[in-house]
Amino acid sequence: xxxxxxxxxxxxxxxxKDDMPDRYRxxxxxxxxxxxxxxxxxxxxxxxxxxxxxxxRRKMILLSKVQxxxxxxxxxxxxxxxxxxxxxxxxxxxxEGKAKYSSIFxxxxxxxxxxxxxxxxxxxxAIINQTMLARSSYGPYSRAMVRICKEESFHKKxxxxxxxxxxxxxxxxxxxxxxxxxxxxxxxxxxxGPHDENSPNxxxxxxxxxxxxxxxxxxxxFVDRHVAxxxxxxxxxxxxxxxxxxxxxxxxxxxxxxxxFWNVVKGNGPMNKERMKARREAHENGKWVREAAEEYARKxxxxxxxxx
Amino acid sequence: MSTAxxxxxxxxxxALFEYLVRLADDRLILGHRLSEWCxxxxxxxxxxxxxNIALDYIGHAANLYEYxxxxxGEGRHRDDLVYFRNDxxxxxxxxxxLPKGDFGFTIARQFLFSSYSxxxxxxxxxxxxxxxxxxVEKHFKEVKYHLRHSREWILRLGDGTxxxxxxxxxxxxxxxxYVGELFYQDEVDEFLQEKxxxxxxxxxxxxxxxxxxxxxxxxxxxxxxxxxxxxxxxRQGLHTEHLGHLLAEMQHLRRSxxxxxxx
Amino acid sequence: xxxxxxxxxxDTQWPLWEVFTQPRDGKPHEHAGSLHxxxxxxxxxxxxxxxxxxxxxxxLWVVPSNQIVASKGxxxxxxxxxxxxxxxxxxxxxxxxxxxxxxS
Ligand SMILES: [Fe+2]
Ligand SMILES: [Fe+2]
Ligand SMILES: [Fe+2]
Numbered sequence: 001x002x003x004x005x006x007x008x009x010x011x012x013x014x015x016x017k018d019d020m021p022d023r024y025r026x027x028x029x030x031x032x033x034x035x036x037x038x039x040x041x042x043x044x045x046x047x048x049x050x051x052x053x054x055x056x057r058r059k060m061i062l063l064s065k066v067q068x069x070x071x072x073x074x075x076x077x078x079x080x081x082x083x084x085x086x087x088x089x090x091x092x093x094x095x096e097g098k099a100k101y102s103s104i105f106x107x108x109x110x111x112x113x114x115x116x117x118x119x120x121x122x123x124x125x126a127i128i129n130q131t132m133l134a135r136s137s138y139g140p141y142s143r144a145m146v147r148i149c150k151e152e153s154f155h156k157k158x159x160x161x162x163x164x165x166x167x168x169x170x171x172x173x174x175x176x177x178x179x180x181x182x183x184x185x186x187x188x189x190x191x192x193g194p195h196d197e198n199s200p201n202x203x204x205x206x207x208x209x210x211x212x213x214x215x216x217x218x219x220x221x222f223v224d225r226h227v228a229x230x231x232x233x234x235x236x237x238x239x240x241x242x243x244x245x246x247x248x249x250x251x252x253x254x255x256x257x258x259x260x261f262w263n264v265v266k267g268n269g270p271m272n273k274e275r276m277k278a279r280r281e282a283h284e285n286g287k288w289v290r291e292a293a294e295e296y297a298r299k300x301x302x303x304x305x306x307x308x
Numbered sequence: 309m310s311t312a313x314x315x316x317x318x319x320x321x322x323a324l325f326e327y328l329v330r331l332a333d334d335r336l337i338l339g340h341r342l343s344e345w346c347x348x349x350x351x352x353x354x355x356x357x358x359x360n361i362a363l364d365y366i367g368h369a370a371n372l373y374e375y376x377x378x379x380x381g382e383g384r385h386r387d388d389l390v391y392f393r394n395d396x397x398x399x400x401x402x403x404x405x406l407p408k409g410d411f412g413f414t415i416a417r418q419f420l421f422s423s424y425s426x427x428x429x430x431x432x433x434x435x436x437x438x439x440x441x442x443x444v445e446k447h448f449k450e451v452k453y454h455l456r457h458s459r460e461w462i463l464r465l466g467d468g469t470x471x472x473x474x475x476x477x478x479x480x481x482x483x484x485x486y487v488g489e490l491f492y493q494d495e496v497d498e499f500l501q502e503k504x505x506x507x508x509x510x511x512x513x514x515x516x517x518x519x520x521x522x523x524x525x526x527x528x529x530x531x532x533x534x535x536x537x538x539x540x541x542x543r544q545g546l547h548t549e550h551l552g553h554l555l556a557e558m559q560h561l562r563r564s565x566x567x568x569x570x571x
Numbered sequence: 572x573x574x575x576x577x578x579x580x581x582d583t584q585w586p587l588w589e590v591f592t593q594p595r596d597g598k599p600h601e602h603a604g605s606l607h608x609x610x611x612x613x614x615x616x617x618x619x620x621x622x623x624x625x626x627x628x629x630x631l632w633v634v635p636s637n638q639i640v641a642s643k644g645x646x647x648x649x650x651x652x653x654x655x656x657x658x659x660x661x662x663x664x665x666x667x668x669x670x671x672x673x674x675s
Contacts, residue, residue: 016641017641040347040352043346043347044347047346047347050343050344050346051340051343051344051557051558052557052558052560052561053561054391054561054562054565054568054570055387055391055562055570055571056366056369056370056373056386056387056390057370057571058570058571059343059366060363060366060367060370063343063346063359063362063363063366064359064363064624066346066347066359067346067355067356067359067360067363067624068624070346070347070352070355070356070359071356071621071624073352074352074353074356074604074606074621075604077352078587078604078605078606081587081605086584087584087587087607088582088583088584091584092582112561112570144604147604162570165569165570165571166570169568169569170565170567170568172565172568173565173568278347278348281348282347282348282349282350285348285350285410285411286349286350286351286354286411287350287582288469288471288472288475289350289351289354289411289412289465289472290350290351290582290583290584290585290609291468291469291471291472291583292464292465292468292469292471292472293464293468293585293609293610293613294583294585294609295468295469295472296463296464296467296468296609296610297609297610299467300610351584351585351607352607353585353606353607353608353613353617353620353621354617356617356620356621356624357616357617357620360620360624453619456616457616460612460613460616464609464613
């Protein structure tokens with residue numbers, strides 16, 4: 001029989017009932033549930049603008065985009081459940097503050113331009129990460145990613161379209177969109193995680209075929225793509241060290257403020273408390289609803305059994 | 309900019325514009341209230357369901373406004389109706405502008421409104437206007453689903469736990485004074501009904517009451533008094549205090565930069 | 572059991588269901604994913620809302636997840652090998668002339 005690592009190296013897909021090392025299972029549960037939490041918490045910053053969207057078209061696009069993110073969370077929680085971690089369990093870890101989610105969602109959305117920039121940069125970063133994960137060795141994760149990636153391309157497109165409209169708009173719109181880029185650019189670069197040498201998880205995930213690129217590789221392809229897109233619409237990237245390297249064909253960029261990164265990870269971001277409060281409130285306010293439906297189902301089953 | 313409602317001045321164009329705006333306002337404002345649930349629903353599945361319904365309503369409203377400005381023929385955009393009218397010019401029912409409340413309140417209102425819409429759309433699919441019929445044909449499928457979704461919830465909340473029973477009962481009691489207006493009709497309706505361009509809501513009132521009564525009874529709920537005092541005035545632009553706040557939120561960005569294009 | 576765990580056990584996220592969607596008339600149902608629902612009716616409604624937002628299906632099946640019986644990974648060799656050397660079982664084995672379908 002092949003060893004687990006041989007199966008991985010062969011490019012085989014691991015399915016839920018297959019034998020797998022406990023560490024593989026635990027790492028996947030951690031990574032996938034964090035990803036699920038990120039999708040759900042990620043609804044909040046953009047959701048903040050649904051009622052204020054400046055046109056009906058934009059309102060409908062934003063609402064369906066944020067709704068998609070709920071779907072992504074749902075697909076990912078489901079995929080995590082195939083590893084034996086129930087949704088109830090992992091959601092409680094989030095609500096008790098024991099689980100992480102992407103730090104990017106701890107930044108506030110201060111103007112409408114933030115909605116545009118999130119679609120363009122944050123979803124743009126997500127696509128780069130998720131396209132890789134769609135080839136992950138764990139079947140349910142990779143299938144969830146394939147489904148999600150299809151929807152993400154709409155997310156990025158609508159964002160970039162709005163960025164372009166505002167960059168080509170009135171002076172106020174231009175200021176607003178540049179200001180949003182200035183605030184979101186660096187936090188977006190942080191989304192890819194610490195440098196490779198400081199990211200032991202990353203190496204292990206690559207060994208197991210969950211990831212196929214390092215944090216720094218993914219970050220570089222993000223920068224290359226988005227610097228070009230920024231210039232296309234006349235926006236500036238807030239990085240004095242940004243320089244094109246003719247030899248490598250890549251954009252070289254400045255150092256990330258890692259103090260800020262770790263601070264936000266540890267819960268000191270501008271919106272950490274509000275985001276968790278919103279999630280907890282939704283959970284607590286929904287409790288009676290979830291219970292009622294379950295109780296009704298129990299009663300119905302009982303009366304059916306009696307009748308038969 | 310507002311519309312004439314005195315029968316002397318009524319023309320087909322004015323009446324149809326007013327009729328479409330009333331239909332659209334109901335759906336936009338209710339869609340707005342539902343959209344407030346996005347990210348805050350009781351469970352992920354239901355968060356997605358409520359967003360779907362909100363999107364349906366806002367989409368229906370968009371189609372109706374678009375046709376309204378076309379009928380009006382003054383070159384306005386549908387967004388002009390959404391973002392540049394003040395509260396008295398909004399003609400939606402007070403029922404739909406009430407704050408979203410708890411999930412029970414939201415669902416009770418969904419049930420009353422979607423069951424009403426279910427009968428309304430049946431009639432609208434027969435009127436003498438091809439554009440409205442086309443829209444209705446598209447939207448009716450969704451309206452049927454809204455009814456199914458909310459009716460099934462009424463059963464579960466009514467016959468669920470003690471807490472859910474009392475919450476949903478309170479919700480119906482609290483909003484009951486606003487349901488009378490669902491069947492308000494005036495000269496706009498009469499004018500259009502003569503030309504078979506509008507639905508006569510009186511014709512399905514008793515069917516609707518039966519559906520509501522049957523559902524509430526199946527859900528072990530009490531039907532509030534149909535003959536209690538009912539508020540009026542929505543179709544004349546008389547609203548609760550809630551609409552002003554809703555519009556302030558919805559319109560402020562667009563109005564702050566009137567020259568900007570956001571599409 | 573810790574106090575937190577007791578609290579958790581009071582919470583419900585409803586049972587898990589598997590969703591199968593039929594992409595088009597005449598096509599077989601395929602697994603789309605899972606969701607949580609209190610009962611079959613709500614499972615169907617949720618499946619519609621979650622898995623057909625982009626018109627991905629003309630028909631839906633929902634099945635309680637605990638009713639699914641799966642073959643084990645270790646069975647894979649003996650269980651599935653027979654099909655592997657019988658390519659004629661697979662439609663891709665045949666090249667057929669395209670017939671244009673007419674609706675009467
Ligand atoms: Fe997403
Ligand atoms: Fe994502
Ligand atoms: Fe996204």
